[in-house]
Ligand SMILES: Nc1ncnc2c1ncn2[C@@H]1O[C@H](COP(=O)(O)OP(=O)(O)O)[C@@H](O)[C@H]1O
């Protein structure tokens with residue numbers, strides 16, 4: 221009897237949890253639509269957006285560059301280790317570049333961006349809400365979504381592809397350091413094979429598309445969580461955590477979907 | 490619908506008629522509120538914390554629509570306005586939030602300039618002069634370059650006041666303007682509220698639970714309890730009010746219609762004397 225009741229209770233909790241998640245996705249979508257409709261200010265007064273690009277970019281720049289370097293160096297080591305077994309160590313440049321441009325660049329840069337800039341955006345908007353700065357703005361007949369949220373959204377969306385590109389470039393440099401300078405792979409082969417094998421449309425552009433999609437996802441989640449935060453210190457800290465968790469999962473899931481769409485069709489021929 | 494401006498000026502600037510409101514349908518926060526605020530006055534809306542004062546203020550500023558009744562502000566029913574009309578109305582209103590709500594990523598100067606930049610399209614020299622004028626009015630012209638984190642509580646409140654009068658509002662709303670101020674800052678804010686009201690030819694509404702302090706500032710008082718207006722009148726009339734609740738508040742008595750004890754079971758039962 222009581223067991224049945226507890227099972228029932230669990231099912232009910234699961235159901236209400238699920239339906240409230242669905243509601244949240246709905247709210248977030250309406251929020252996105254409203255924000256896009258009210259992006260005029262962010263685009264007309266573009267210095268507002270530039271300031272946010274600077275904010276998001278500068279915040280993430282160091283961590284992106286350092287991580288890119290190390291990831292590239294590890295790729296150099298691991299790649300050489302495997303390739304030389306097949307006598308293909310000259311292809312190290314190709315391996316490093318393709319891994320970075322197609323996958324690691326957008327994905328790792330996206331994850332770093334989410335935890336550095338995404339969380340900062342959520343905390344900033346959430347604190348502005350908790351300290352009634354957003355209400356004050358509304359009382360001055362200024363729409364906080366147009367004035368505060370939209371510039372941060374566009375700033376994040378525009379920064380992310382640049383950061384992913386920097387990550388990949390740094391990674392290639394790291395691979396070069398380890399592969400060519402340290403291990404002694406032929407520099408000419410390293411670069412020329414890379415140049416020949418990396419395709420502009422298939423590899424580079426697809427990587428850029430990925431980083432654009434990740435940038436939209438992370439920044440959308442970050443601004444929504446901030447705007448929707450419970451306006452207390454605890455509420456803001458919860459929202460910040462949710463931003464990092466949700467956007468990291470979103471990046472990984474989207475990466476699978478995008479990879480399946482982009483690279484399966486082309487490789488068959 | 491459209492009335493002559495002269496007639497409009499003789500009517501109250503805020504008219505709340507029979508307004509009820511609840512955040513949830515089951516729990517009304519405001520019940521049958523009636524009040525009228527005349528132009529030029531400094532009016533207090535007073536009562537215990539949680540009695541619905543801020544909610545009433547949100548209805549006046551059009552952030553909430555009444556569930557029943559009508560709120561007319563500056564001659565228009567706020568519940569019926571669309572976003573643009575509401576924003577147009579708010580440009581004629583200033584609001585001082587409880588803790589100032591200054592923009593923490595901007596200097597004092599930029600905070601006061603903010604409403605002018607957003608709405609004015611004014612040249613930079615004019616904005617500069619206007620900001621200095623407003624800061625001079627609250628005595629903080631010298632603090633223009635500071636950031637909000639460098640200000641004391643009283644100074645932050647004054648900067649917020651300068652910002653809320655940036656566009657020369659006809660109606661200024663204050664939510665708990667006296668909370669957490671030392672006696673000197675309190676005196677400064679009291680003087681400013683009166684001075685700004687009279688020099689701008691504005692109308693001021695002060696929402697507060699600091700009843701004794703506020704009675705010295707206002708021309709007229711509405712006294713609220715549990716979502717209703719239970720008394721109204723001049724400060725003298727309120728001080729002399731026979732209503733026990735008002736009396737308890739005005740004299741700051743710890744026990745009365747508002748009990749000292751939160752509702753609880755019998756003391757003996759809680760100490761488990763019954764079982765012994
Ligand atoms: N956003 C809200 N959602 C639900 N209930 C609220 C909200 N804001 C205030 N309340 C409730 O409404 C009542 C009146 O609150 P409020 O108007 O803030 O009182 P006061 O300003 O007089 O202290 C309180 O019981 C409070 O819990």
Ligand SMILES: [Mg+2]
Nearest residue numbers: 542543544665
């Ligand atoms: Mg209040």
